[in-house]
Amino acid sequence: MDKGLPAKREITFETELFGSKTFLIYVEPVFSKAGETIGINYMGMDITDQVRKRERMIKIREEIAVQKAKETELNRTIHITEETMRAKQMLATMSHEIRSPLSGVVSMAEILATTKLDREQRQLLDVMISSGDLVLQLINDILDLSKVESGVMKLEATKFRPREVVKHVLQTAAASLRKILTLEGNVADDVPIEVIGDVLRIRQILTNLISNAIKFTHEGKVGVKLYVVPEPPFAKEGSQNGSAGSTANQSTTNVPKEETCTSTSQTSSDQRGFHGKKHEGSCQDRSQNERGTPVTNGTIDVTEEQAELPETTVWIRCDVYDTGIGIPENALPTLFKKYMQVSADHARKYGGTGLGLAICKQLVELMGGRLTVSSQVHCGSTFTFILPYKVSLSCDHSDDVDDDLSDMDDHGATDDDATAGFFQFQPRTLGSLFSSNGSSRTQNLLAHNIGYVNSHKINGFSENCYSFPTSNGQTKEMDLFEDACSVAEALEISPEPESSFSHSPDHDNESAICRDEHHHNVVNAENKVSTRDVSSCSETSREVDVKEKITEPQLPAERQGRSDSGFQSTLNSSREASNSISKPKILLVEDNKINVMVTRSMMKQLGHTIDVVSNGVEAVRAIQYHSYDLVLMDVCMPVMDGLQTTRLIRSFEETGNWDEAAKAGIEKPSPSSDSLQPDCTPPKRIPIIAMTANALSESADECSANGMDSFISKPVTFQKLKECLEQYFP
């Protein structure tokens, strides 16, 4: 009214009859002709319904928005889950796909190992086999893990004898034991002779725990204890929660749930909530991972087959204990997580993939048990798993369990094994480090996983082999050789722990020699081996002072350019560089001292030691007496240049004799000291790389016309050498 403008408003009245009603009021002033306000027009409209509708619309829209948000969230989760499942599927498939050809490779390698091979070939092959095995193991681990997780793993139910399993696992572990450890196994008397369970998985778990124990224990003992315990508390709860007819699938979806449960986050259990399981509540309450349903699951699957037979469940606890380095308290919770190791240093030092314990835990829990650990740093650790096993009473075993039904017929033959409850594998006492008592060591090495030994310090062996006139070391080698022969026949797998390999190089090479002899024993005739052995003693096998230069009878004359220090460093580096695997023998033919220094230094950085000669004649001589895996040949040299030298070498390779060289004035090697294959195998073609300085006479064509394989242009750089080596020694 005051403003003289129309207005409208909504006003709500409360009426007795109709409840609250809303009216839209429109008021406008009426003006006279003169412009004075004389009155108002008043209009009212009942808009109650509209208002109500409006409000409902708003609410509905809100709800829709919320719904949509939930939907997207869910979709996303589904998407992620799908992808995860797909990824796991793919991983499992791929692992399987990878496994087949890989085992093909390894099988072929193993077959190859039975053919005639020379020393270097065998070394290379051993590395191949052990690497392949390692990768296979890894893949199997991954496969297992994903199988368990994705719920594909089916448990078996077979009868087996726990004592035998324990003994077996310990025996196997002892056979590959390299340290001085006592392995013991103790099965309590009340453990039945035969139980029903998934023996394969149980063995897997045991093996894994034991190998872990051995890995982290450097002295003392590792042992397994097996005994019956009363039904543990978690099992009771489990059986209460049991749901009938659940499949292994559901049991394993509990597995990931378990892992999130410990974090007790509401959201995680909510997310899993749509799986429809009601165990979250109990999940969160329990302080440790426990498996409710699957206890009965596993057994339900199992017992369905044997529903007719009366059975009892016996809970057997297994402790795997060691006196090792222990596990710090803060590492305990993450111990069973995948890919976890106690620390990065541990991982580096001890290797391994960190999958083992995770697999074990999953398996144990899948079978309805529990895996725990207790440890004290520097004292040792004990891994304990409790599992339920069915014992079939109406069958003919377990005299302990039920007297009525026992049928003792089968016992006779297997009595000892079946009832033997205590095993112990002591370390063999080590003889003296060297010479005749090396037999025990050779025995050990022969039985070993050869790849492992090879990866250790055999290499020093493959280089710097000189013809060896009689000396002290030789007779020792002969002794060892004979020992090796006799042992090779027996070839017992004996538990043969050893002190660590960081011992004196003598020890290493002695063992290397023995191992080598073993190979040759398999492949060649005896005498050939002995001659090879004579000539193949590495310098480092001599305990004697390096400077003695026993090995130098033929060579000093040829090594004019070489300073003493150069020679020394070669010896030293061959002794020190014992960590690489089967080092190739490389010959450098170069007259320029600077180039020699630089090249040698670069090779040293690449982990190789080289022999050096300073002209073609010396090069030919060197090749006459030793076999090289690679020759770096300078083209421009006095006396005899690289091209001619290469021609002579190639002629030897093609004809098997040194006639051409003789024509050029190089005397042939004398038969007694010819250390190259004296038999009918043609000499191997040595890769010869030309080192050219880009002179006119050094074109690439010319080099290859003369028989060279490729070239490196000077100045020699680290990169060029590295590429060259990679090409010829991949």
Added chain:
Amino acid sequence: GILDEQFLQLQQLQDETSPNFVSEVVNIYFHESEKLLRNLRSLLMDREFSDYNKMGIHLNQFMGSSSSIGAKRIRNVCLAFRAASDQNNRAGCLSALEVLEHEYCFLKNKLHELFQ
């Protein structure tokens, strides 16, 4: 611009096991080079000089060592020297030799500074 990347390679070869690698190499280089340069000079100064081959051998040695330690300029001069030698151009060789000697002294001083 006296030394090229090759010198870096040398430096990389120096580590705890060979802590003085570079200076050792360089010293040997000096030794050798001075010998070679003397040989070259005496050859060229000889009235009856005709054996370009022999000179070529010394030259190759010098060029090889120089390039191995990264003495780029010296190496380039050696190339010129070699070209002259291929043409049996004695005068050319002589002048190349003078440049070489000059470059060598320069390099030697610089390297001595480096190792100070």
